[in-house]
Amino acid sequence: MTTDPKAARPLGELERVVMEQLWAADAALTVREVHERLSLTRELAYTTVMTVLDRLAKKKLTERERDGKAWRYRAAAPRADLAADLMRDALDQAGDRREALVRFVGQVSTEEAALLREALSRLEALDG
Amino acid sequence: MTTDPKAARPLGELERVVMEQLWAADAALTVREVHERLSLTRELAYTTVMTVLDRLAKKKLTERERDGKAWRYRAAAPRADLAADLMRDALDQAGDRREALVRFVGQVSTEEAALLREALSRLEALDG
DNA sequence: GCGATCTACGACGTTACGTAGTAGATGCTA
DNA sequence: TAGCATCTACTACGTAACGTCGTAGATCGC
Numbered sequence: 001m002t003t004d005p006k007a008a009r010p011l012g013e014l015e016r017v018v019m020e021q022l023w024a025a026d027a028a029l030t031v032r033e034v035h036e037r038l039s040l041t042r043e044l045a046y047t048t049v050m051t052v053l054d055r056l057a058k059k060k061l062t063e064r065e066r067d068g069k070a071w072r073y074r075a076a077a078p079r080a081d082l083a084a085d086l087m088r089d090a091l092d093q094a095g096d097r098r099e100a101l102v103r104f105v106g107q108v109s110t111e112e113a114a115l116l117r118e119a120l121s122r123l124e125a126l127d128g
Numbered sequence: 129m130t131t132d133p134k135a136a137r138p139l140g141e142l143e144r145v146v147m148e149q150l151w152a153a154d155a156a157l158t159v160r161e162v163h164e165r166l167s168l169t170r171e172l173a174y175t176t177v178m179t180v181l182d183r184l185a186k187k188k189l190t191e192r193e194r195d196g197k198a199w200r201y202r203a204a205a206p207r208a209d210l211a212a213d214l215m216r217d218a219l220d221q222a223g224d225r226r227e228a229l230v231r232f233v234g235q236v237s238t239e240e241a242a243l244l245r246e247a248l249s250r251l252e253a254l255d256g
Numbered sequence: 257g258c259g260a261t262c263t264a265c266g267a268c269g270t271t272a273c274g275t276a277g278t279a280g281a282t283g284c285t286a
Numbered sequence: 287t288a289g290c291a292t293c294t295a296c297t298a299c300g301t302a303a304c305g306t307c308g309t310a311g312a313t314c315g316c
Contacts, residue, residue, distance in 0.1 A: 010137070010221070012273045023223065031293075048275050050294075055273080069282050069293055083222030084231035090214030091240070093138070095151065095207045098243045103212035105247040112219070113251060115226045119233040120245055127238075140304045159262080176306050178263075183304080197262055197313050262313075268306085275299085282293075 010086060011061075014044075018052050019061065023079045028065060028072035138214060139189075142172075146180050147189065151207045156193060156200035 011019060021037050022029060029037075035049040053073050056062040061082075064071040094100030105113060139147060149165050150157060157165075163177040181201050184190040189210075192199040222228030233241060 009272085010217070014274055016221070020223075045276050046293090047277070051275075052273085054295085071294080078227070078231075079223045080227035080231045083218050083228040084235060086218030086221065087215045087228070087232045088235060089138070090211050090218055091236075093144075093214065094211030095148075097240060098247075099206070099208035100211040100215070101240070101243045102247045102250065103206075103208045104215045105244070105251050107212055107216060108219075110255075112225060112229070113248060115229045116233065116244065117248055119226075119230045120241060120248070122230065123233050123241060137303090142305055173307050175308070179306075180304085182264085199263080258316090260314090264311085265309090267308085270305085272303085274301085277298080278296090280295085284291080285289090
């Protein structure tokens, strides 16, 4: 689990692209910086980006720190964590976990299956 | 994949309990039957259940067939399929699949990890 | 033919999200 | 230090999903 044990609803479309900027950045970004990056591919009001960043913070998906009069935002958790949380939630909704996992591995690509085996091996090595 | 290759958004709360009735039933159920079952634990108008069943049908999550003047609904896909689809969607959102899978297996229970290994073995046996 | 039962469709409240404007606080600069 | 640029806080609006029903009309069995 990342942080919240509850409801990790999938991100909205704009929320996702904003988070992607944060994940892609080395450091925490200001609203302006995120806005600038997004402006390369779409038109958005500065305040729109600010609102989204703010909402993400309220949802605990971003954290922010002061930098002068501005806030700097960074992702509260790695992208992979978010994805893993969503996978968990999905699995939790299945009645029969075994069956759900069977279906899941049955639909992943060969590469993904290999990655899964690898991850499990690594886990085994750790757990002993 | 179950049916729709796209957006398998998680079900709403009422949609979920309705689907659970369908999954739990041996045969296709009428609105009345679903309503009766749900009425055991909560109060709902008959038409509310009907609306939900209808919406689920429009979303291709249920299929229906005539039975006299009434419709009989059944889940369009096994519950496990839905869960697996959601897991897929979640995985697809991860930037780095490897990392996401590592995080995922890192948070599943020991039992789930075992089930995953089992499912992968089975897959391997099939794929050769 | 009637009454019970169904469906079709519209409606309303709430919440999430995309999108943005206004007002006021704040910090840099000439 | 006065003022402009910049930032935040807050409010707002439209849309879509969903929970929740009601009404009207079709339909089936007696």
